[in-house]
Amino acid sequence: MEALEEAELCFPQLNTSCRRTMNPNSETTIIYTVLSFITLLTVVLNLLVIISISHFRQLHTTTNLLLLSLAVADFLVGLLQMPVEILLFHDCWFLGDIICVVNYFLGFLVISVSVGNMVLISVDRYIAICDPMFYSTKVTLKRVQLCVYLCWIFSAVHSTWILRDVLEQPSRYNSCYGECVVIINFAEGVVDLVVTFLGPIVVIILLYLRVFVVVVSQARAMRSHIAATTLQRSETVKAKRSEIKAARTLGVVVAVFLLCSCPYYCFTVAAENNLVGTASTGLDIWLLYFNSCLNPVIYVFFYPWFRKAIKHITTLQILQPGSRDTSLL
Numbered sequence: 488m489e490a491l492e493e494a495e496l497c498f499p500q501l502n503t504s505c506r507r508t509m510n511p512n513s514e515t516t517i518i519y520t521v522l523s524f525i526t527l528l529t530v531v532l533n534l535l536v537i538i539s540i541s542h543f544r545q546l547h548t549t550t551n552l553l554l555l556s557l558a559v560a561d562f563l564v565g566l567l568q569m570p571v572e573i574l575l576f577h578d579c580w581f582l583g584d585i586i587c588v589v590n591y592f593l594g595f596l597v598i599s600v601s602v603g604n605m606v607l608i609s610v611d612r613y614i615a616i617c618d619p620m621f622y623s624t625k626v627t628l629k630r631v632q633l634c635v636y637l638c639w640i641f642s643a644v645h646s647t648w649i650l651r652d653v654l655e656q657p658s659r660y661n662s663c664y665g666e667c668v669v670i671i672n673f674a675e676g677v678v679d680l681v682v683t684f685l686g687p688i689v690v691i692i693l694l695y696l697r698v699f700v701v702v703v704s705q706a707r708a709m710r711s712h713i714a715a716t717t718l719q720r721s722e723t724v725k726a727k728r729s730e731i732k733a734a735r736t737l738g739v740v741v742a743v744f745l746l747c748s749c750p751y752y753c754f755t756v757a758a759e760n761n762l763v764g765t766a767s768t769g770l771d772i773w774l775l776y777f778n779s780c781l782n783p784v785i786y787v788f789f790y791p792w793f794r795k796a797i798k799h800i801t802t803l804q805i806l807q808p809g810s811r812d813t814s815l816l
Contacts, residue, residue: 497665529565561779
């Protein structure tokens with residue numbers, strides 16, 4: 488009986504050890520397999536995005552720079568956050584208090600960066616669709632680079648502020664040895680909810696509605712033959728096609744982001760005392776992380792150039808001299 492109790496402890500040699508809440512069985516094996524596959528898929532897809540945009544000169548555009556930043560954040564989710572969440576299924580933390588805090592910090596960081604990049608991409612597409620005449624002057628490579636840097640810096644500052652207590656004392660909220668818990672108070676939880684969910688959602692939806700209005704007005708203009716010359720009509724058709732494509736993509740982005748994010752933030756708000764360690768280790772956090780797997784599909788797989796880039800990467804054609812100048816568009 489005593490040996491059985493020791494087997495249930497995370498650290499049998501310590502009386503203050505936490506207990507395991509889940510024992511390995513066929514069901515957990517299936518869960519681990521599925522989650523490991525999602526993790527691998529997230530890493531591979533986002534790595535392909537990073538290699539594609541970084542390698543081919545033709546893809547060095549302002550919009551693709553935002554996609555690259557998003558892919559880096561999602562790649563870190565798959566590389567660092569998802570494997571840790573798999574380990575936490577036994578409710579035993581074996582990596583120490585410092586790594587526990589680092590894990591939470593990286594979690595807040597990459598999620599904030601990912602959401603921030605989604606907002607930047609929406610703004611970029613809004614300007615390109617609603618103000619195309621001044622897009623090249625308003626959206627320059629240097630300005631986009633500055634926005635990306637500020638996004639990462641702001642996310643790091645935000646994550647540091649949210650976790651400032653545990654950064655000073657990593658084990659302050661642990662009730663037993665082998666536990667990895669962080670408690671966020673009500674004020675900090677509200678700020679995080681507004682900054683990383685409600686605020687970005689409002690911005691993205693407003694931009695999307697504006698794009699939709701422009702698409703509708705363009706369609707009406709074409710039907711009423713407002714354009715006076717063939718050139719004007721052709722430009723209208725071109726604008727209309729790009730607007731419809733962007734509107735459809737933004738619609739998918741908003742729907743998937745809401746679907747993946749709502750459960751996590753609902754559990755976080757409803758959790759007693761906002762206990763992140765309890766509210767964020769189930770299906771809700773995995774739905775949030777799964778968005779990082781879907782992002783490359785939503786943002787990139789809709790573009791033919793990415794399929795061409797994958798072909799060049801998988802067939803090792805990128806190792807050939809001059810492959811950086813390959814035409815993909």
